[in-house]
Amino acid sequence: MAIKYVCPYCGKQYAVLDHPNATETNLGLYSLTEEDRAHIISYEANGDITASITCEYCSEALHRHPELTNPLQ
Numbered sequence: 390m391a392i393k394y395v396c397p398y399c400g401k402q403y404a405v406l407d408h409p410n411a412t413e414t415n416l417g418l419y420s421l422t423e424e425d426r427a428h429i430i431s432y433e434a435n436g437d438i439t440a441s442i443t444c445e446y447c448s449e450a451l452h453r454h455p456e457l458t459n460p461l462q
């Protein structure tokens with residue numbers, strides 16, 4: 390299966406891992422709460438996983454402008 394990393398802020402798919410035995414554990418996602426996992430990870434019909442994880446560029450931008458994390462407030 391493939392794991393696609395998509396940034397929730399800019400919408401860019403910035404990495405794809407082709408990992409035949411990927412699990413949430415060996416992806417480093419085991420430390421997330423159930424709620425976080427449900428929010429971050431989505432499973433596609435073909436078995437691929439999409440992980441919504443902020444890209445480096447946006448992480449940097451959010452670090453500089455923390456107010457951007459709550460655009461609706």
Ligand SMILES: [Zn+2]
Nearest residue numbers: 396399444447
């Ligand atoms: Zn981004």
